[in-house]
Amino acid sequence: MLIIISRKQSPRSSAALDDDPELNVELRHFTYTQLKNITNDFSVEIGRGGFGTVYHGKLDNSTEVAVKVSSQPTAFHMNRQFLTEVRNLLQVHHKNLVSLIGYCKDREHLALIYEYMPFGSLHDHLRGKYETSRALNWGERLRIAHDAAQGLHYLHTGCNIIHRDVKTSNILLGSNLEAKIADFGLSKVSGNNSSPPTFSVVGTLGYIDPESHRTQSLNDKSDVYSFGVVLLELVTGELPVVTRRDRVHIVEHVKGELAKGNIDEICDKNMKGEYDTYSVWKVLDLAMRCTAETAAQRPKMAEVASQLDESLQVELSWRSKNVLTESSNSGISGGVLSLSSMGPSAR
Incomplete structure (x- = not known):
């Protein structure tokens, strides 16, 4: 369950998102039509969050991605949340943080495209x-x-x-x-x-x-x-x-x-x-x-x-x-977790 208590903020045109130069740095821009193709018309849902629904997708080079689509793209606070997430992710580069691959702001449509984590949450x-x-x-x-x-x-x-x-x-x-x-x-x-x-x-x-x-x-x-x-x-x-x-x-x-x-x-x-x-x-x-x-x-x-x-x-x-079955290099022990058993439903 998510609790969000909004406060009034000074008006800001949604066009400012398009004009913000930070959104064009080291990120690939996707159109909404491209997102529909990547996700097979948003056919496989793999999660939900405060921003919106997450779908499994696949790029032209077969790279799997997670596409997070805003559930309220026209709402002001969602535009602000979108801009906050993109700006924050532009700052972070760490092996233990999910990487942002691209974004979509196509008219009223907002989306973020992340690396896909095949073993889910x-x-x-x-x-x-x-x-x-x-x-x-x-x-x-x-x-x-x-x-x-x-x-x-x-x-x-x-x-x-x-x-x-x-x-x-x-x-x-x-x-x-x-x-x-x-x-x-x-x-x-x-x-x-x-x-x-x-x-x-x-x-x-x-x-x-x-x-x-x-x-x-x-x-x-x-x-x-x-x-x-x-x-x-x-x-x-x-x-x-x-x-x-x-x-x-x-x-x-x-x-x-x-x-x-x-x-x-x-x-x-x-x-x-x-x-x-x-x-x-x-x-x-x-x-x-x-x-x-x-x-x-x-x-x-x-x-x-x-x-x-x-x-x-x-x-x-x-x-x-104690001679437990394990991989001495990774510290991972026991039987192998089945990736195929999870499929694209794992975010």
């Missing part, structure tokens, strides 16, 4: 959407978390960008399970002044930083909170709002289980107990720090990435000693 894998593929093991989950943390760290320190909607459905996976952060439609460029910027309430329920929601202020620690929720999902396999018993937020659910000291009751049963306990404890401790009540108590993403790397090395060492 982390959310879908944790939810068991792909019935013929096995569950992610702990080593894979740690590597995915580490990749995503590096992408967020780059956004915060290299671009001064706050994502604002960090969640498992915005962490996409490549053919080798490499993870990339996606969806910058809600992102915000940070200011250089000392006071945090005010903002409209945006994000997804369960991931929104309670302090930012309460104070209507924003900083990079808001993303850290959301990422902490992602870490808890990776450990537990639960949704942000746990519904096995009473409806309770995952942070409170894990706090209660931690007090009992039984890690096996916390961990996702799909991992079948095949993990290094110390590695999991380290990540749980990190996740609880990320989801601390105040921003001042939370770590920076640089520390988060470093701690996840340490946990990953502990896990890989444990796996090598």
